[in-house]
Each structure stands twice: as structure tokens, then as C-alpha cells.
Amino acid sequence: MNQHDLDNAMAGDYVMGLLDGAEHAAAERRLATDPSFAHAVSAWRARLADLDLTAEETPPSPALWQRIADATKLAPIDAPLEWAVTSNGVFYAALIAVRPDGSFDDGDIRAQTTLTLENMKHCLEAAGGTMDDVAQVTVYLTARKDAKIMNEVYATYFNKPYPNRATVVISELLVPGCIIEMVVYAHIGAK
């Protein structure tokens, strides 16, 4: 087989769901970067699409939408970053006080800390984890005086044993009015 045939066969196996973990991941990377491979995948999806329509429509339980709504409270961001990513079971996130509609809460330290931690919780839950999975947090503050209230709010979101933590005071954050950011690492399902 030439390269074109090999790519076409890989695209077919990818759409069929027959690639193993490593091959599947490689195909997903190519799908994002290689237009001719993406084209082959689209063609296979279109060929096999009628099989999807043979699935019986099965009503989901009423609670499912609420769970999805809760897990998608953060708006997608207009910047080249994700609020959170997972890799090999490790969860990485950098969070600020952004509201579900994408607007920024420029309130006081209590409000911003609370919303930042709420966002952390939503991202973890969306990744299948909980606050108990958090291993390390770095808190960035723009004013030393905010540490006390930040600590008060922080303590209400975590159980003992607390995550490891560093707190850093910096001159400013990029988003105007933002006075706190948290960078978090978690091992989903480790506990």
C-alpha cells in the first residue's frame, strides 16, 4: 500500500473505533494537524453515518442535563488556552474569577477567591475529580493584605489533609481588576 492507502486505512480504523490507545491518540493528533487525513476521516464518517441513525432514541434521566449544565459553567475563552487540561490522569488548571457567561468578576478578594475556587471545583468535576484530588496549589495575589481573607475562604473549600500550597505576591495580573489567580495540580481519582 502507498502512503495514501495507509492513511485511508488508518482513517477507516479510527472511525470504526479499532485503533488501540496509542494509535488512537496518534490519529487524533493527525486529525488536528493534517488536512488530508482529516478529509479521509470525514469521508469515512459520512459513509458509516447511517449506522448511527439505527440507534434507538433513549431518553436520558432527568438529572443528566443539570449535571452537564453544572459542569459547563465556564464559558470558552477567547485566548489560546484552556481553563484546565488533563494528561495521564494529572489535572492542570489556572483559574481566575470568571463568571459562567465569560465576564470577569472584579469584586473584592472574598468574591474573587470564592469564584476562583468555585471554578476550580467545576473544572475538577468536569474532569471526573473532586477537590480532594488536589495535590498542589499556587496562589497569586496582587496585595499581601488579601492573604488573610483568601485563607479564610480557601479553608472552606478543602478538607484535611490540605493540598501543598505556595502563596506569591506579585505586582499585577494580566486581566484588569484581577487580584487573585490559582494554579492547581490534581491527580484525578488518586484518593
Added chain:
Amino acid sequence: MTGNGTITARLQAPDLLDREREAQLAAALARCAAGDRTALRVIYDSEAPRMVGIARRILFRQDLAEEAVHDAFIRIWRGAAGFDPRRGSARGWLYAVVRNRALSIHRDEHRYEASDDSVQDVDCEATLSRMPETSALRRCLEQIDRPRRDVVVLAYVHGMSHGELAGRLKVPLGTVKSWVRRSLFALQECMG
């Protein structure tokens, strides 16, 4: 309510309704990418029941199927900007997301116990007969002899791996791989 609206809708050709639904879904994905959460609900109301059905054929359990749909909607919300209408239908994209999630759960949970009756009940011919007579895929699958064509249905619809296919069809792994290869080649030749 006179019911007139319903009657008018029923008189529309099915493919026209499909095209309308496709356009609505593509527009809803664009709105998701712009951060409009009501658009995610539009997609959910239209497609969640079918997506649960698709996941259930792979996972055989309602709770696991709903888990796959839950994960799929989070990915749809976060990845909506990645949908490109020039590269395929919105529905195909949505269903690919839920199939990927269901396959991933299926692999992680090492399902298909020998005693799993629901897997034994899988009937490939019944699936084929649910496709419209006019379906090119159905016509082309029917030209492939059984059990070679079964590998397409068992893998695509029920998420079986090469190993699971070999076990179910009681043939060596190499034979299964060759059947998959030849069946896909035949489908491409037949459908273009």
C-alpha cells in the same frame, strides 16, 4: 391548538427536515463556540436521546451510556470551535464525540464478560434492517457476505475490538483483521 402546525410539519419530506435540523445544529455549535450556553441546550434537546442510544449499544448499561453523553457534552461545549461545517455534518461530529467517549469508557472498564447476555443478544441483521431501503450503506453492506460484513456492525455499532471480534466470531485475530480490511475496501469501492 388546532394541530395544523404538526400536520404541516409531517407533510415535509424527511430529507428536508433532516437538512433543517442539520442547519440548526451547525448554527448551535457556532453559538456554543461563542459562549452561548442556551445553544448547548438546543443540541441536548435535539440529540441527547439518540446519543444515549448510540452509547448504550457500546456500553449496554443506561448509567454508563449517560456518563458517556455527559462527558460528550462537556467536550462539545469546550470543543465547539473545532467543528468545521466544510469537513462534515454537525450530527456526524456530535455522534463521533459520543462514540469516542463510549469507546474510551468501554476500554477502561474492560467490559464484555462471557456471561454478559446483552452482548450475546446483539443481532447485526436487525441493525441492517433498521436502515432505510434507500441507504447506500445498507445496499453496499448487503453485498458483503456474512460473517465478513458483521465485523463492520460489531465494531462500529458495538465498539468491539479486533480481539473481541475474534472471540465472538471464533476466528483467529489475523482473519478478523483481514475481514475488516476487505469489508472497508468493499464499502469504499461500492459507495465511492
